[in-house]
Amino acid sequence: MKPAALLRALFLVLAFGLASATSAKTAAAPKKEAPPADPNEACMMCHADASAKGAGGKSIGVDLAVFGKSVHGEMQIKCVDCHADVSADKLPHPEKLKPAACSNCHEDAVKHYTTTAHGKAVKDGKTAAATCHDCHGTHDIKRSKDPASMTNFVNIESTCGACHGNDKIVEQAHLPGGNIQAKYHDSIHNQLVEGKTAYNRAAPTCTSCHGTHNIQPKSEPDSRVARAHVPDTCGGCHQREKTVFDKGKHGQLRQAGNGAAPVCIDCHGAHTIKRASTAGWQNAVVGACGNCHDDKITSFRLTYHGKVTTLGPASVATCASCHGAHDVRPASDPLSTVNSANLLATCRNCHADAGPKLVSWDPHPQPKDRERSVVLYYTYIFMEILLAGVFLFFGLHTVLWAYRSFRNMAQRRQGGGH
Amino acid sequence: MPSSVTMPMGQAASRPQTAANRYYRRFGLFERVQHAGLMFSFIGCALSGLPLLFPYTGWAKTIAGFMGGFHGAALVHRVCATIMGVVFVIHILQFLWRGLATGTLLSVLWGPNSLMPQPKDIVDIWQHMKFFLGKGPRPHFDRYTYWEKFDYMAVFWGMFIIGGSGLLLWFAMPLSAWLPGWVFNIATLIHGEEALLAVGFIFTIHFFNGHVRPEKFPMDMVIFTGRISDHELREERPLEFERLKREGRLASIEATPPAPGAVMFGRIVGGTALVLGILTVILIIYGVVMR
Numbered sequence: 001m002k003p004a005a006l007l008r009a010l011f012l013v014l015a016f017g018l019a020s021a022t023s024a025k026t027a028a029a030p031k032k033e034a035p036p037a038d039p040n041e042a043c044m045m046c047h048a049d050a051s052a053k054g055a056g057g058k059s060i061g062v063d064l065a066v067f068g069k070s071v072h073g074e075m076q077i078k079c080v081d082c083h084a085d086v087s088a089d090k091l092p093h094p095e096k097l098k099p100a101a102c103s104n105c106h107e108d109a110v111k112h113y114t115t116t117a118h119g120k121a122v123k124d125g126k127t128a129a130a131t132c133h134d135c136h137g138t139h140d141i142k143r144s145k146d147p148a149s150m151t152n153f154v155n156i157e158s159t160c161g162a163c164h165g166n167d168k169i170v171e172q173a174h175l176p177g178g179n180i181q182a183k184y185h186d187s188i189h190n191q192l193v194e195g196k197t198a199y200n201r202a203a204p205t206c207t208s209c210h211g212t213h214n215i216q217p218k219s220e221p222d223s224r225v226a227r228a229h230v231p232d233t234c235g236g237c238h239q240r241e242k243t244v245f246d247k248g249k250h251g252q253l254r255q256a257g258n259g260a261a262p263v264c265i266d267c268h269g270a271h272t273i274k275r276a277s278t279a280g281w282q283n284a285v286v287g288a289c290g291n292c293h294d295d296k297i298t299s300f301r302l303t304y305h306g307k308v309t310t311l312g313p314a315s316v317a318t319c320a321s322c323h324g325a326h327d328v329r330p331a332s333d334p335l336s337t338v339n340s341a342n343l344l345a346t347c348r349n350c351h352a353d354a355g356p357k358l359v360s361w362d363p364h365p366q367p368k369d370r371e372r373s374v375v376l377y378y379t380y381i382f383m384e385i386l387l388a389g390v391f392l393f394f395g396l397h398t399v400l401w402a403y404r405s406f407r408n409m410a411q412r413r414q415g416g417g418h
Numbered sequence: 419m420p421s422s423v424t425m426p427m428g429q430a431a432s433r434p435q436t437a438a439n440r441y442y443r444r445f446g447l448f449e450r451v452q453h454a455g456l457m458f459s460f461i462g463c464a465l466s467g468l469p470l471l472f473p474y475t476g477w478a479k480t481i482a483g484f485m486g487g488f489h490g491a492a493l494v495h496r497v498c499a500t501i502m503g504v505v506f507v508i509h510i511l512q513f514l515w516r517g518l519a520t521g522t523l524l525s526v527l528w529g530p531n532s533l534m535p536q537p538k539d540i541v542d543i544w545q546h547m548k549f550f551l552g553k554g555p556r557p558h559f560d561r562y563t564y565w566e567k568f569d570y571m572a573v574f575w576g577m578f579i580i581g582g583s584g585l586l587l588w589f590a591m592p593l594s595a596w597l598p599g600w601v602f603n604i605a606t607l608i609h610g611e612e613a614l615l616a617v618g619f620i621f622t623i624h625f626f627n628g629h630v631r632p633e634k635f636p637m638d639m640v641i642f643t644g645r646i647s648d649h650e651l652r653e654e655r656p657l658e659f660e661r662l663k664r665e666g667r668l669a670s671i672e673a674t675p676p677a678p679g680a681v682m683f684g685r686i687v688g689g690t691a692l693v694l695g696i697l698t699v700i701l702i703i704y705g706v707v708m709r
């Protein structure tokens with residue numbers, strides 16, 4: 001049965017190829033004039049009426065015009081090729097039919113699908129999980145390269161978003177990550193997809209990162225979006241960044257199998273990814289660095305750079321300005337931007353007029369650490385004592401004075417004074 | 419309540435001078451203008467600088483936003499700092515010029531007319547504290563009390579500390595040709611801490627001592643009108659009163675009662691400063707708690 005179906009499909013593809021090569025338009029025209037040749041005629045006796053309803057009240061109308069424009073219609077696939085449990089000699093068919101048998105032709109696709117997050121969820125009885133028609137449609141299925149196709153890259157966002165952008169479904173089906181479409185929609189990737197920027201042909205949509213018939217949750221080790229694989233997935237487009245990243249400390253940690261090593265999404269985010277050149281984004285990334293380098297952020301916040309970046313969008317130094325972004329290297333590395341041999345050049349990236357003695361400035365001062373800087377430590381102690389002393393003395397002085405003044409006023413009033 | 423504040427000034431001005439509405443000149447126009455310049459630039463520096471000390475608070479972002487964001491606040495800060503520096507330089511020059519021209523430089527540095535802390539001030543502090551606790555009479559003050567001297571010396575010291583560190587940070591890059599970088603770490607720490615000290619002190623202690631304490635509530639007008647009432651001079655600065663009387667100089671500094679316009683101006687300007695300052699203190703406390 002199955003090899004036969006495959007052969008038939010192969011034949012149809014070849015036949016269609018030949019037909020469209022000669023003239024697709026003339027091929028469609030004679031079809032109307034020769035209805036008896038239509039293999040779907042028996043089906044359309046009932047299903048041609050758009051208002052026709054089944055026993056359950058559900059519409060059973062099939063728009064042949066729509067089907068005719070679909071990839072299956074163009075290939076002249078018969079209704080019963082998909083609805084394989086219907087037989088032309090036993091009509092009317094039972095009320096309940098099996099789902100359309102995509103695997104009759106698309107055997108490999110379906111086989112792969114059953115191993116995906118969606119396929120497994122369906123197997124586990126989760127009815128909300130996407131099956132073939134949720135992504136590809138039903139009678140209106142088109143080739144992915146057709147801009148009208150649900151699986152064309154311009155429509156992937158709304159196709160996936162039908163579930164992953166629907167708050168009700170997200171909540172009821174406990175879809176991971178919440179409303180992903182809302183997060184993705186304003187991202188730089190989607191702006192590219194929507195043609196708001198150049199190079200949109202290469203723009204990534206959901207499937208570019210997550211895959212299609214191989215979608216796996218990030219918890220699966222071989223998932224395209226598993227932490228260990230994220231740089232490979234992003235590197236599919238961002239090869240240059242990936243090459244640089246692999247040479248940096250973070251990339252090396254990852255290659256050494258350190259599961260905590262930061263990957264692209266830890267700094268850039270996943271679905272919300274923004275253009276890296278905006279000051280607002282650069283300031284916010286400091287927080288991402290702080291997820292691991294907590295103490296470095298605390299000391300950074302004591303500097304002018306750290307204070308201004310906290311206050312709001314402003315183009316002053318953040319972590320990456322000195323340490324680099326994709327190629328962060330330890331200071332001991334001669335290639336590091338914060339290696340003592342390169343420090344002045346790094347400062348001069350922003351401060352062109354920086355003097356050679358500037359390099360002893362501490363970008364991560366720790367006033368409470370005597371070992372790190374004795375002068376800063378004792379200045380800090382002195383200032384703390386000065387402030388505490390002044391406020392304690394005059395605080396007490398003020399409280400006592402207020403007490404005396406109010407006492408005296410009360411006494412004067414009691415004594416009948418003015 | 420001091421009569422200078424509650425008395426209807428318009429009527430007082432037209433009446434013959436009696437002890438009740440007799441006034442003396444305490445501050446000249448030049449001193450009052452200096453105080454105004456200091457006041458204006460100080461509040462400007464405080465409002466434009468504090469957002470950077472508490473950048474994580476919502477109010478910091480709001481205030482900086484009012485000034486056109488971080489760059490606007492930086493500009494306001496530098497303009498106000500320059501004004502403050504100019505006031506300070508003028509003050510020193512006036513000091514020297516007046517002292518040298520009249521040959522009284524020594525009396526500016528020492529004696530009852532000097533703002534320099536002197537042994538009597540230590541005694542005064544001790545006696546004043548005893549008075550607060552009801553264990554003695556109020557000490558007799560001269561022209562400048564110890565808390566006024568502290569206010570003055572705090573600003574004087576602050577000018578070098580906060581002004582010096584501010585200039586270091588302002589011109590850090592050209593200076594880094596000669597100065598080691600760690601100096602700017604020290605300058606950042608000192609500038610912020612001294613700012614907290616100055617702002618915290620002026621907006622609480624100075625406001626209380628000079629203005630809102632019950633005897634002066636809500637404000638002492640003397641720094642705006644330049645005039646002190648006969649009653650206040652006798653009560654609060656008996657040594658100065660006696661000295662002036664003894665030296666026969668009382669009549670020469672007698673002044674007309676404060677003009678109603680001057681009082682109104684002082685109330686509006688001073689009142690605004692008072693409200694802004696107290697509000698700032700509340701924001702600082704919020705910022706410290708949220709740290």
